[in-house]
Amino acid sequence: xxxxxxxxxxxxxxxxxxxxxxxxxxxxxxxxxxxxxxxxxxxxxxxxxxxxxxxxxxxxxxxxxxxxxxxxxxxxxxxxxxxxxxxxxxxxxxxxxxxxxxxxxxxxxxxxxxxxxxxxxxxxxxxxxxxxxxxxxxxxxxxxxxxxxxxxxxxxxxxxxxxxxxxxxxxxxxxxxxxxxxxxxxxxxxxxxxxxxxxxxxxxxxxxxxxxxxxxxxxxxxxxxxxxxxxxxxxxxxxxxxxxxxxxxxxxxxxxxxxxxxxxxxxxxxxxxxxxxxxxxxxxxxxxxxxxxxxxxxxxxxxxxxxxxxxxxxxxxxxxxxxxxxxxxxxxxxxxxxxxxxxxxxxxxxxxxxxxxxxxxxxxxxxxxxxxxxxxxxxxxxxxxxxxxxxxxxxxxxxxxxxxxxxxxxxxxxxxxx
Numbered sequence: 544x545x546x547x548x549x550x551x552x553x554x555x556x557x558x559x560x561x562x563x564x565x566x567x568x569x570x571x572x573x574x575x576x577x578x579x580x581x582x583x584x585x586x587x588x589x590x591x592x593x594x595x596x597x598x599x600x601x602x603x604x605x606x607x608x609x610x611x612x613x614x615x616x617x618x619x620x621x622x623x624x625x626x627x628x629x630x631x632x633x634x635x636x637x638x639x640x641x642x643x644x645x646x647x648x649x650x651x652x653x654x655x656x657x658x659x660x661x662x663x664x665x666x667x668x669x670x671x672x673x674x675x676x677x678x679x680x681x682x683x684x685x686x687x688x689x690x691x692x693x694x695x696x697x698x699x700x701x702x703x704x705x706x707x708x709x710x711x712x713x714x715x716x717x718x719x720x721x722x723x724x725x726x727x728x729x730x731x732x733x734x735x736x737x738x739x740x741x742x743x744x745x746x747x748x749x750x751x752x753x754x755x756x757x758x759x760x761x762x763x764x765x766x767x768x769x770x771x772x773x774x775x776x777x778x779x780x781x782x783x784x785x786x787x788x789x790x791x792x793x794x795x796x797x798x799x800x801x802x803x804x805x806x807x808x809x810x811x812x813x814x815x816x817x818x819x820x821x822x823x824x825x826x827x828x829x830x831x832x833x834x835x836x837x838x839x840x841x842x843x844x845x846x847x848x849x850x851x852x853x854x855x856x857x858x859x860x861x862x863x864x865x866x867x868x869x870x871x872x873x874x875x876x877x878x879x880x881x882x883x884x885x886x887x888x889x890x891x892x893x894x895x896x897x898x899x900x901x902x903x904x905x906x907x908x909x910x911x912x913x914x915x916x917x918x919x920x921x922x923x924x925x926x927x928x929x930x931x932x933x934x935x936x937x938x939x940x941x942x943x944x945x946x947x948x949x950x951x952x953x954x955x956x957x958x959x960x961x
Contacts, residue, residue, distance in 0.1 A: 600631065602674055606664070609671040623668050630660045630675060637682055650686050654679060654695065658702060665706050670713040673720055676703035680724040684731030696728030766817055774810035778803050823859065824866035826850040830887070833873040837885055840877045842906075845886040855891050855900040856953030864926050865889075865902045868934065868949040871919050872904035880908025880945060891953060898953040905939050905946045927951055 609615075610623050637653050661675035676699055683695040703724055707713035785799035830850055837844035852862040869887065876885050885906045892899050924934040932951035939946040 602677070603627070603631070605671040605674055606668070609669060613669065613671070615668070619668070623664065626660060626664050630657065630664070630678075633657055633660070634678055634682060637686055647688065647691065651691065651695075654683050654686070654699075657682065658699060662702070662706055665710055665713075670707065670710045670716045673703060673707050673710065673713060673716050676700070676706070677720060677724045677727055680728035681731055684728035685735065689732060689736070692728065692732050696725065696732070699728065700724045767814070770813045770817055771810060774806050774813075777806050778810075781806070823863045824870060826852055826857075826862055826866050826869070826889070829866045829869045829873075833869060833887065836873055836877050842876065842882055843884040845884070847887065847889050850889050855889065856898060857900055857951070861900070861930055861932075861951050861953075864923075864930055864932065864951060865900065865949055867926060868902055868923050868947065869904065871923055872947040876904070876906045876908065876945075880906050882906035882908030882944075896952070899950050900953045902949045903946065904948075905944060907939075907944045909943065923949070 606623075606627055610620050610627070615623065633653065634657060637650065637657070657679045658676070661672070661679055664675060665672040680696050680699040680703075683699060684692045686692075687695055700721055703720060704717060707717040707720070781799045781803050785796045785803070788796035788799065827850055830846055834844050834846055852858075857865070873885070873887075876882055885904065888901075888903045888905075890901050890903075892901050920934070920936055927934050927949055930951055932949065934947070934949050936945070936947040938944065
């Protein structure tokens with residue numbers, strides 16, 4: 544593909560018209576069981592999850608300290624270390640497992656094994672090992688469904704209390720362990736429910752978007768039927784009539800042909816007006832599309848949260864002109880600038896000629912001014928000037944970057960001077 548000067552003067556692939564930067568509509572997602580313990584699918588996910596899980600293993604410092612300086616014999620230390628290693632390995636396997644909905648019994652049995660290990664180690668080595676029950680409670684809240692975990696978390700806590708009362712001096716540790724066991728377990732249950740709610744909201748949003756697109760297609764079909772149904776029926780009727788009149792009454796047939804031409808032209812005008820209405824971009828829509836496009840391209844996007852045209856005194860035509868400018872500018876940033884940051888600002892300024900809505904798109908990419916503006920830039924300038932606006936584009940202040948500024952009068956009747 545030959546390189547040409549793009550619409551902002553940068554060198555890039557030649558284009559024939561403005562490109563849309565709107566986000567692609569995502570289809571509805573399938574929501575399965577929410578499992579915090581499911582196996583990460585990417586390497587980054589495994590690293591993040593491993594680091595997050597490893598932080599909480601810090602609380603095993605009490606059993607480790609007991610092994611090192613608890614006065615146990617060498618054999619007891621070796622057996623205690625092996626028991627602790629087995630507990631941690633079993634716990635990590637449970638947290639990182641690849642879980643299926645029909646594996647609940649297996650998960651429950653794994654938690655029973657962890658609880659048994661905790662009881663044996665606590666009763667054998669002392670109260671410092673009671674902290675293992677907190678991990679069992681948290682694992683049950685994270686791994687089991689709600690109808691199971693609402694019983695296993697209190698059950699694990701009760702087992703903690705029973706074991707603590709049986710261990711010498713364990714009652715003094717219960718105050719600091721019962722609350723973390725209960726809160727930690729039920730906190731994981733709450734997190735799982737929050738994840739499920741978030742996924743359901745995403746699915747609902749995708750469904751609403753799909754329904755809205757379908758409704759728009761139906762509306763377009765209805766409008767085109769209303770616009771063309773009558774006109775095409777009339778054209779067909781008059782064509783048949785003209786065909787019958789042509790041998791005996793050519794003058795009347797010519798009149799019918801003229802009527803056909805008039806109806807056809809009017810139908811064409813109606814269709815063009817309808818299509819123009821469908822294709823008219825809006826500032827809120829283009830801002831959302833710009834955010835998606837810039838983020839996908841790895842560009843830091845600094846955009847207004849919203850841009851309601853009424854707040855800037857813009858009617859539909861003026862809003863569309865600024866929206867086209869935003870779309871073209873963002874497309875060029877994504878395609879050709881190599882920028883790391885793009886800032887979009889929309890302001891209402893007071894000038895000597897009256898209020899002016901001003902759109903500015905600035906990036907920190909490479910700037911290569913050209914002697915002649917591109918077709919897209921020329922088209923945008925003509926569109927704005929038809930509404931008494933203006934367009935300036937060129938290098939930003941400083942050594943790097945490019946800036947496009949579109950201005951258009953606000954709250955002024957069309958055709959009035961700025």
